[in-house]
Each structure stands twice: as structure tokens, then as C-alpha cells.
Amino acid sequence: DIQMTQSPSSLSASVGDRVTITCQASQDISNYLNWYQQKPGKAPKLLIYDASNLETGVPSRFSGSGSGTDFTFTISSLQPEDIATYYCQQYDNLPMYTFGQGTKLEIK
Amino acid sequence: QVQLQESGPGLVKPSQTLSLTCTVSGGSISSGGYYWSWIRQHPGKGLEWIGYIYYSGSTYYNPSLKSRVTISVDTSKNQFSLKLSSVTAADTAVYYCARALGGRPRAFDYWGQGTLVTVSS
Numbered sequence: 001d002i003q004m005t006q007s008p009s010s011l012s013a014s015v016g017d018r019v020t021i022t023c024q025a026s027q028d029i030s031n032y033l034n035w036y037q038q039k040p041g042k043a044p045k046l047l048i049y050d051a052s053n054l055e056t057g058v059p060s061r062f063s064g065s066g067s068g069t070d071f072t073f074t075i076s077s078l079q080p081e082d083i084a085t086y087y088c089q090q091y092d093n094l095p096m097y098t099f100g101q102g103t104k105l106e107i108k
Numbered sequence: 109q110v111q112l113q114e115s116g117p118g119l120v121k122p123s124q125t126l127s128l129t130c131t132v133s134g135g136s137i138s139s140g141g142y143y144w145s146w147i148r149q150h151p152g153k154g155l156e157w158i159g160y161i162y163y164s165g166s167t168y169y170n171p172s173l174k175s176r177v178t179i180s181v182d183t184s185k186n187q188f189s190l191k192l193s194s195v196t197a198a199d200t201a202v203y204y205c206a207r208a209l210g211g212r213p214r215a216f217d218y219w220g221q222g223t224l225v226t227v228s229s
Binding site for chain 2: 091
């Protein structure tokens with residue numbers, strides 16, 4: 001099974017900060033990686049697909065990069081509405097889907 | 109706009125079977141091209157993919173739950189359902205239904221709001 005390890009597990013940052021979250025796969029997954037945002041009490045929302053592609057309607061301050069085993073999710077300028085937990089999800093070994101354990105983002 | 113809505117009992121007794129239904133609106137399950145999935149989230153924890161069904165009825169389940177899971181589809185009602193047998197307290201979670209794209213990227217683009225199922229006597 002492919003394991004996905006996110007870091008950090010939690011993060012506190014100030015409005016306007018650049019925020020970076022990483023996701024490491026236990027084996028090469030090419031760019032078969034998606035990122036989701038989950039606000040408290042809500043369902044996850046797709047933000048980034050195939051490692052670096054912004055889903056339609058998602059603000060451009062969100063971005064993703066990486067391939068192989070190491071991936072990065074970035075918020076260029078943190079906004080108060082970005083408070084959420086962020087998850088990576090791989091789909092290299094279909095039909096199984098695996099999520100990372102999540103990164104909880106808080107405002108400092 | 110596609111919408112998904114979970115329904116079913118919020119409380120299930122240990123050893124019984126958890127049953128949930130997801131009703132899809134704004135799009136037809138029969139049109140194909142998507143994998144209709146169940147995902148759960150234990151309280152305060154991450155996301156666990158349970159399994160999916162295609163409109164044709166083909167299924168795939170997470171091996172960790174495979175022996176207890178059945179997912180079925182009713183295209184006439186535009187619904188798909190989850191049954192999880194022999195539940196324990198460890199199955200207490202928010203259960204989401206979601207649509208996964210059939211081609212690349214294999215992402216979950218639409219989700220239900222989620223329903224909390226508690227396993228307790």
C-alpha cells in the first residue's frame with residue numbers, strides 16, 4: 001500500500017503569510033496527487049488536481065507542485081477564510097484511494 | 109450543479125448493519141463516467157475511502173473493510189447505498205458520499221454534506 005505522510009500536522013500562521021504544506025508518498029506516484037480543503041463541519045473541497053492544477057473557481061493564492069514522492073501545497077498570502085484542514089490524496093495505485101493524515105491550519 | 113445527499117439512521121447498535129443511502133441530483137448516475145464513492149471520517153481524524161460503485165454495478169472496496177462492506181446502486185432512483193455489517197464503536201464516524209471522476213484526474217469533485225453515524229447500545 002502507498003502511504004501518504006503530510007507535514008506539519010498542524011500549523012499556525014498570520015494573515016498575509018506564505019504557508020507551505022508537504023506531502024510525501026511512500027513510493028513514486030508521478031503527479032497523481034490531489035489536494036483538498038476541509039472547513040470545520042463541512043465536506044472536503046477539491047482545490048488542486050494532478051499535483052499542480054487549480055480547480056475551477058479556486059483562488060489563485062492556492063498552488064501545488066511536485067512529482068514522484070514529494071509534493072508541496074502553498075497558500076501565497078493567508079486569508080482568514082483559509083482556516084481549515086488540508087489533505088493530500090493519491091490515486092497512483094487505483095482502484096485504491098489514499099489520503100494523507102491532514103494538516104490543520106490556524107490563524108496566529 | 110450536481111448535489112449528493114446522505115440519509116440513514118444516525119445511531120446503530122453494535123453487531124448490527126449500518127445502512128446509508130446517497131441521493132444524487134443534478135446529474136444521472138446512469139450517464140457513466142464517474143465512480144460513486146463512500147468515504148468516512150472518524151471523529152477528529154482523517155479521511156478513509158471505503159469503496160465505490162460504477163453505474164453498471166461493478167464495485168471496489170478498501171481491503172481493510174472489504175469483508176463487511178457492500179455498495180449497491182439503484183439507477184431508477186438515482187441513488188447508491190452503503191451497507192457495513194457487524195459494526196463496532198470503531199465504525200462511529202461521519203460518512204460522506206462523493207463522486208470520483210472516471211478519468212484523470214481521479215479526484216472527488218462533489219461531496220455530500222456528511223452524516224454522523226454513532227455505534228452504541
